[in-house]
Amino acid sequence: MMDAAANGDEPLLEAELGTESVFDGVLLKVRRDRVRLPDGSEAYREYIRHPGAVVVVAVLPDGSVVFERQFRYPLRRAFLELPAGKIDAEEDVGVCARRELREETGFEAGSWHHVGVMHPCIGYSDERIEIFLARNLTHVGHARDEGEFLEVHTMMPDEAERAVHEGHITDGKTICALFRTLPLLRGGSA
Numbered sequence: 593m594m595d596a597a598a599n600g601d602e603p604l605l606e607a608e609l610g611t612e613s614v615f616d617g618v619l620l621k622v623r624r625d626r627v628r629l630p631d632g633s634e635a636y637r638e639y640i641r642h643p644g645a646v647v648v649v650a651v652l653p654d655g656s657v658v659f660e661r662q663f664r665y666p667l668r669r670a671f672l673e674l675p676a677g678k679i680d681a682e683e684d685v686g687v688c689a690r691r692e693l694r695e696e697t698g699f700e701a702g703s704w705h706h707v708g709v710m711h712p713c714i715g716y717s718d719e720r721i722e723i724f725l726a727r728n729l730t731h732v733g734h735a736r737d738e739g740e741f742l743e744v745h746t747m748m749p750d751e752a753e754r755a756v757h758e759g760h761i762t763d764g765k766t767i768c769a770l771f772r773t774l775p776l777l778r779g780g781s782a
Contacts, residue, residue, distance in 0.1 A: 604630055606637070614638065619678065642719035646689040647676040647765045649707075649773045650699055650726040657752055657770075657777070658697050658729070662742035672745065672755070673763040674770070676721070689724040695735045697744050702728030705776075710768045723769045725776060749777040 606627040615622040621641040629635055650658040663670045677692035679685060686704065694700055707723040736742070747755065752770055755761045761770075 606630070606635075609634065619643075638716070640713075640717040640719070642717050643681065644679040644685075644719060645676055645721045645765075646679060646685055646692055646724060647674050647721050647769045648689050648693045648724045648726050649674060649769050649777070650693055650697065650701060650729055651777065652729055652746060655777070656746040656748050658693075658699060659745045659747055659752070659766075660696060660742045661745055662740075671763050672761050673766040676765055679722075685722040686724070689722070689726070693726060694732065695737065696740070696742060698731050698734035699726075699729045700732050701726035702730070707769070707772050707776075710765065710772075712764050712768075721765050721768075723772055725773050749774060 606629055608625050609628055610626040612624050613621065614624050619642075623639055623641060625637045625639075627635055627637055648658075652658065658675060659672055660675055661670050661672050675693050675696045677688065677696070679688045686706070689704070690700070703726065705725040705727075707725050710721050710723060712719055712721060734744075749770075752761065753774065756767050756770065761767065
């Protein structure tokens with residue numbers, strides 16, 4: 593499918609007329625833009641600027657996948673999810689994926705494959721999450737950030753897929769990354 597915006601003839605383009613900062617936090621920046629709509633009228637768009645993130649599908653020699661269980665304050669509960677984290681300023685996404693896997697789970701991988709990208713909240717955020725598949729894991733010990741608490745778990749791919757369908761895994765990045773890699777986990781090559 594061709595990207596019309598890349599060709600400069602996007603008929604649905606909303607052109608920025610002005611922008612203002614609403615909130616400038618450590619992680620998130622909230623913007624409010626005045627835009628011209630395709631029919632020539634004007635509207636406002638509020639959205640969150642996010643530095644981007646990575647998510648890692650890390651596969652152990654027995655075929656099981658490494659998961660984390662951690663408390664997520666906005667929803668006031670613990671979630672089962674894949675290792676992930678924020679991309680630091682000027683950081684290469686592959687370097688970030690390696691760093692996050694090691695910091696959070698204590699694993700390093702001998703084989704890395706960039707699977708693709710997902711955009712989890714296109715209606716209100718510019719966040720992108722780069723998806724990686726990591727194999728040939730070696731446990732070297734975690735190096736978690738101060739104030740970071742989590743449990744490391746493993747699941748076989750079929751068990752993880754079942755957990756998604758049964759509503760035990762509801763995190764969007766985890767669902768997307770898992771389903772993007774399931775064909776590879778079930779014998780495809782990467």
